[in-house]
Amino acid sequence: MSNNLVISIDAMGGDNSPRVVIEGLALAAKKNPDARFLVFGDSSRVNEILKEYPSLSKVCEVRHSPEVVRNEDKPSAVIRNRNTSMFMAINAVKQGEAQAVVSAGNTGALMAISKLTLKTIQKIHRPAIVTIMPHRTGRYVMLDLGANTECDALNLAEFALMGNVFAKHALDIERPRVALLNIGSEEMKGKEEIHQAAKVIKNSHLDMDFIGYIEPHEIPEGKADVIVTDGFSGNIALKSIEGTAKLVIRLIKDSVKKSVMAKLGLPFMLGVGLRIKKTMDPRLYNGAMLVGLNGLTVKSHGAADALGYSVAVSNAISLARRNFVTTIREELEHVDLDELLQEILYDAY
């Protein structure tokens, strides 16, 4: 492929693959005419579906992969099998044939193969999972969401750096406001590693608008563009947010169902319902991204439909187009976060 912008696709992951994957690609390709796709999977099945999408076909190169990673496969087993569509798709990024890979397959396997194959960026200690979420007036990103249940100050500072670059590239925000998730705004509140991370970030001269601590209830107000936290807390916050949004909407629906009066009023509320759906539609926030590796891995939800899948692909394209991984490397060139942390810890004595 001559075009520089190439995304590698695991066509076999997810509930309705490869059909949903191809349908999603078609949507993403329409929005991103400069992108090309390396599609790994059962080539006869993939090519048959591709026939329905002639303009997509022109930007796809299909490569046959004889095997598939199943949902029940253990990460320890899949990393040894180089014949799966997932392995081959990730490997294409390693070989420099693509800048990012998208898969809707088994999360654990995707993480394991990505780490093994792409390797962590030099100077980054741990990759993180990041996603895009809606707030009242826009979108924000949060990381880590579960790759690292325990994090030290250095990990958090690295997440801040990666999240900052991620938000610039994926949300198109020139100077994202970066905040550390904490349970209070006072300097002494929360955990020691958070206080240390704040110091590392402040003293790092990273090109970043670091605004200090943020509490979870301030996130929906849009106070920050990048929320940095450990994988346990991030996962807790993310799932609390998702669960509560669903609860409130469910309570409203339950309540409307019980009321004849409310049912009469429903037609008037159609526009409001649509607008809320447009803001909160989980398909528009599909895609968890594994960052910190030499290449970008995007995990689409296994149950995502074509629209959801296309969002994951579009995110991969946005990040690849702006050389996400290279930017992280460049930002790290001028700074040694590890050394900085040691200095701060030393000063504390």
Next chain:
Amino acid sequence: MSNNLVISIDAMGGDNSPRVVIEGLALAAKKNPDARFLVFGDSSRVNEILKEYPSLSKVCEVRHSPEVVRNEDKPSAVIRNRNTSMFMAINAVKQGEAQAVVSAGNTGALMAISKLTLKTIQKIHRPAIVTIMPHRTGRYVMLDLGANTECDALNLAEFALMGNVFAKHALDIERPRVALLNIGSEEMKGKEEIHQAAKVIKNSHLDMDFIGYIEPHEIPEGKADVIVTDGFSGNIALKSIEGTAKLVIRLIKDSVKKSVMAKLGLPFMLGVGLRIKKTMDPRLYNGAMLVGLNGLTVKSHGAADALGYSVAVSNAISLARRNFVTTIREELEHVDLDELLQEILYDAY
């Protein structure tokens, strides 16, 4: 006071004290005719407001306290001043004159004086903050919410025990379902101390319906009655839930405002709005309780109105009526959680 059910009241804490406090007491007294109150504060001001509530006056004993804990006071300073309404109100519990204390004052001060004065229950290592929250079909309790940012397995097991007793007494659930907050349902997911806590609880023969792990998005569905977690994660979950509930309702309001059509439909939706408000009204969930001490301390929100304050008082009454502290002590008589944890850790080698 001859009656056994006595609640000690710090009449001077909070934004509109002592008026809101007395108004709240009047509401709580109506619902709990067997309760009596020891009211600490500026006696002339308190008595003047009490004149407006003759039936409340009959169940109140006002005691003068010359000083007040202010919002800006440091915990280290307030614990030395025995003349504040807060100190005197807590001390009444220590002296056995009351079973619980309610204050809308400075949280840090309330925690500090409570710990110092009431002391931790023997066999309990750390007190916890617990609150009551709404789920889709009822209410649940969650602890710890911030008293302990780092917790080991033993702390978590103790929180489970206290939360179980708390839910029985405050929610009137005969056999609460107790769950540990985690980021996955698989046994290996999450943190080591959570896995160990699960083992301690399972092997403790505590009288408890322990249902294992719960993920945050399952909480609103009402899968458990008691959610056990460390103070950092609990605070993150609580504030994420509060923030998101507000966000969704705000998005709907914003959207209705923008639409003439929706405004026309509003009268039909009045019932739905009221029902949602009735379920989600934060005043109905006012009161964070400090449990694990020899006596119960209830913190009302500083900005609570009379209804909110009455909820905090009613919670104190429910727990006192059923001898909350004694039940915790009794449950601990038959079990040594500390020893159990040591055994489990030993077995792991």
